[in-house]
Amino acid sequence: MAGLQILDVETAQMVESVCDTLVPGSARVKPAVYIDALLARMDDGTRTAVVDSFTTLAGAELAEHAGTPGFLHVRALAIEAFYSDFVAPGVDAVGAWEEIDFNTPLATRLAKDWSYLGIS
Numbered sequence: 001m002a003g004l005q006i007l008d009v010e011t012a013q014m015v016e017s018v019c020d021t022l023v024p025g026s027a028r029v030k031p032a033v034y035i036d037a038l039l040a041r042m043d044d045g046t047r048t049a050v051v052d053s054f055t056t057l058a059g060a061e062l063a064e065h066a067g068t069p070g071f072l073h074v075r076a077l078a079i080e081a082f083y084s085d086f087v088a089p090g091v092d093a094v095g096a097w098e099e100i101d102f103n104t105p106l107a108t109r110l111a112k113d114w115s116y117l118g119i120s
Helices: 009-022 031-039 044-057 069-083 105-109
Strands: none
């Protein structure tokens, strides 16, 4: 996965697997690229806690973790990564807005720019 700032490829794949479990179909837009960019802007303690939460949820029975702070944080990141209409650069996929038919006049005029996250 090109352009990662914090995650290694193996961890990014694990993050995408967890995201796809929580938001089915989201892996196609490469949410790990978005989450990696957010992780790069977190302090070390928060970053470590988030990655640990993803690791805990990977392959786990999610019902056992539902409601825990780690689960809630990871779920929020997975939802944000997909429903913000992010699609990683170079990925040939449609974003969530097209999938859910979010096409209000204002939404269709938005030019999404992820450069503030270091994603170009």
